[in-house]
Amino acid sequence: MLQFAFLYSAPQLKGDEGMYLFNDLPGQVLQDRYGFEATEAWANHLRLSSVRFNSGGSGSFISSNGLVLTNHHVASDTLHKLSTPERNLIDDGYLAKSLDQELKAPDLELNQLVSIEDVTSRVEQAVDADAAPSESAKQRRAVIATIEKDSLEATGYRSDVVTLFGGAKYHLYRYKKYTDVRLVWAPETEAAFFGGDADNFEYPRYNLDATIMRVYEDGKPAQLKNFLKWSSDPLKSGELVFVSGNPGRTQRIFTAAALKYLRDSRIPYLLDFLRRKEVLMQQFSLEGQEASRRARDELFGIQNSRKAYTGMLAGLQNPQTIQNKQAREDVLLAAVAKDPDVSGLAAAWSEIAAIQQEKAEMLGKSVSFRSSLFGYALQLVLLAAEDQKPNEERLRGYTDAARDSLLQSLLSTAPVYDDLEQVKLADELSRFIETQGADSPLVMQVLAGKSPRERAAELVNGTKLGTVAERKKLVEGGNDAVSVSSDPMVALARTVEEEYRRLRSENERIAESERQAYARVSQAVTAIEGTGGYPDATFTLRLAFGEVKGYLEDGKKIPATTDFSGAYQHALDHAGQQDFDLPKSWLKAESKVNLKTQLNFVCTADIIGGNSGSPVVNREGELVGLIFDGNIQSLTSDYLYSDEQGRAVSVAGVGIIEALRAIYNAGDLADQIGK
Numbered sequence: 001m002l003q004f005a006f007l008y009s010a011p012q013l014k015g016d017e018g019m020y021l022f023n024d025l026p027g028q029v030l031q032d033r034y035g036f037e038a039t040e041a042w043a044n045h046l047r048l049s050s051v052r053f054n055s056g057g058s059g060s061f062i063s064s065n066g067l068v069l070t071n072h073h074v075a076s077d078t079l080h081k082l083s084t085p086e087r088n089l090i091d092d093g094y095l096a097k098s099l100d101q102e103l104k105a106p107d108l109e110l111n112q113l114v115s116i117e118d119v120t121s122r123v124e125q126a127v128d129a130d131a132a133p134s135e136s137a138k139q140r141r142a143v144i145a146t147i148e149k150d151s152l153e154a155t156g157y158r159s160d161v162v163t164l165f166g167g168a169k170y171h172l173y174r175y176k177k178y179t180d181v182r183l184v185w186a187p188e189t190e191a192a193f194f195g196g197d198a199d200n201f202e203y204p205r206y207n208l209d210a211t212i213m214r215v216y217e218d219g220k221p222a223q224l225k226n227f228l229k230w231s232s233d234p235l236k237s238g239e240l241v242f243v244s245g246n247p248g249r250t251q252r253i254f255t256a257a258a259l260k261y262l263r264d265s266r267i268p269y270l271l272d273f274l275r276r277k278e279v280l281m282q283q284f285s286l287e288g289q290e291a292s293r294r295a296r297d298e299l300f301g302i303q304n305s306r307k308a309y310t311g312m313l314a315g316l317q318n319p320q321t322i323q324n325k326q327a328r329e330d331v332l333l334a335a336v337a338k339d340p341d342v343s344g345l346a347a348a349w350s351e352i353a354a355i356q357q358e359k360a361e362m363l364g365k366s367v368s369f370r371s372s373l374f375g376y377a378l379q380l381v382l383l384a385a386e387d388q389k390p391n392e393e394r395l396r397g398y399t400d401a402a403r404d405s406l407l408q409s410l411l412s413t414a415p416v417y418d419d420l421e422q423v424k425l426a427d428e429l430s431r432f433i434e435t436q437g438a439d440s441p442l443v444m445q446v447l448a449g450k451s452p453r454e455r456a457a458e459l460v461n462g463t464k465l466g467t468v469a470e471r472k473k474l475v476e477g478g479n480d481a482v483s484v485s486s487d488p489m490v491a492l493a494r495t496v497e498e499e500y501r502r503l504r505s506e507n508e509r510i511a512e513s514e515r516q517a518y519a520r521v522s523q524a525v526t527a528i529e530g531t532g533g534y535p536d537a538t539f540t541l542r543l544a545f546g547e548v549k550g551y552l553e554d555g556k557k558i559p560a561t562t563d564f565s566g567a568y569q570h571a572l573d574h575a576g577q578q579d580f581d582l583p584k585s586w587l588k589a590e591s592k593v594n595l596k597t598q599l600n601f602v603c604t605a606d607i608i609g610g611n612s613g614s615p616v617v618n619r620e621g622e623l624v625g626l627i628f629d630g631n632i633q634s635l636t637s638d639y640l641y642s643d644e645q646g647r648a649v650s651v652a653g654v655g656i657i658e659a660l661r662a663i664y665n666a667g668d669l670a671d672q673i674g675k
Helices: 027-034 040-048 072-082 120-126 133-155 256-285 289-317 319-338 343-362 372-386 403-410 418-436 441-447 452-462 468-482 488-529 564-573 584-592 653-662 667-672
Strands: 050-053 057-061 067-070 110-118 158-164 169-178 181-186 211-217 240-245 542-547 551-553 556-558 561-563 598-603 615-617 623-630 648-652
Touching: 040 050, 040 110, 040 240, 057 072, 057 240, 057 615, 067 623, 072 181, 072 211, 072 289, 120 133, 120 169, 133 158, 133 169, 133 488, 169 211, 240 623, 256 289, 256 319, 256 343, 256 418, 289 319, 289 418, 319 343, 319 488, 343 488, 372 403, 372 418, 372 452, 372 468, 372 488, 403 468, 418 441, 418 452, 441 452, 441 488, 452 488, 561 564, 564 584, 564 598, 598 653, 623 653, 648 653, 653 667
Parallel strands: none
Antiparallel strands: 050 057, 050 110, 057 067, 067 211, 110 169, 158 169, 181 211, 240 542, 240 615, 551 556, 561 598, 598 648, 615 623, 623 648
């Protein structure tokens, strides 16, 4: 079960920096800095009231009858899959007036963290310290698969072994899964993403980026013991708040050499890729209203990522960023060299520098052909083959412990649009030629004598994998069915399977070498600086804290909060500009809205992508807000935290209630919240 502990020192931390493990909370820091005692009961309740979305993002339980709060942009994947040409939930929003109108999501899985167990010694004992990286990776994968399977069989909970502190620690996370999730309310995109790309990662903001769902068990609304009460008080500047969510991935342990790889190789590559995909989706959207609807969710994700990576790169291209990292690294290495007990660990920095070149050489090497139909085909081929192996020898994601979640995705009832699939696959095949060369034997085998567009059309028009029944038949038929299937998409997956496995194995070898090196870096840091702190984010539940606080930008004081009056004024100030039109529901209800009600606010809590949808709570554990963004100055947070200007941006809890009652006529829904 969850072992509750507190950190009593946190060296090298700045301001309110920290994404803390729920079994290692910064008790003394909170007591000394804010006079706050995070009791075990307080922390356990917050942990059990928090959920993770398998689509990427966070959320929270907000009622005893299963209501879940998250962002509109976290829910947009589901909104997109539930939309039709006749019912556009993205544009028009949705409100279920009764339980029977709540719409079931086709493939959502929500995870509630019920326990954490340290399994470091079990993992380490199973791995030969002298083994080559490729062999130690196999040994580690085997013991992790066994631990997860044993836990699943013993508890019935989803069980994931999580690597922490660069491989110095391994924790077993057990989750209760909710797979019957239904849409209750979503505002229009005009309200949820008011200001569009122009305001994205900016502040002040005036967004209602919120959506409410409900979890069901046995066909009925789940009855929950742990859910968040809702504060009715507006926030004040300086108020202490907490964020409970699942930050994606950070690289704060990265060395200066690793940051240079991000600056010079990986992020520029990703930006080129994203710009290409953005143009592709924009061109497809121009084919008509329905094409625009089909591409909209993916286009939003691409544009959001493009802007985020642009901000990250800008931070890394500031010479001071690398200089500061290098300066701290030089001090640490000098201390390591003087300590005979750890001096041998210094070689880890050189190893990491060499690994960055290997990673750069792997950029662009892929046969994943990013399309839903091909993704299904590859999963089917891999699943059929992996099922022939002992559990401990299978690929990560295809073990017994992962099977239910894999099938949840593979047998999704979400619609697949052939026209969009064809465009995406054709572009991927074209990119494959560019990266591998047109004369590559594998390229020629994949194209089968046709152009990328012709081959994509042939594959998409010939496959039956767009139907759940066909995918289910192949899952149940196993290797016997998959190995002889004449489906062209499955045949393509079989063609590239060997190369997929080779590339995956090579990437795992590189990752294992880097993991081992960073484990030694962590050991050196601990020896020199002492214990304390927090591990890099891993899309697992963390606690962050900070205060509601404005900031200075270009000599101008930016207020900590905004209100509804600001939203209406913002629309007037940008009249005629795309994405600055408030929805008709807001214009119609303006006279009924209390315009002084808080709408958005910023705080110094340490968050990144994955925290979207995280609840923000006060000292009493009451919900006061909903994380939905960071400002542009916070985009370096993947590798460097600063609260000088960096801020987490939230929808105010009081603003959500005001909108439900005054704008959306959802008083019955508002009455359920917090009860």
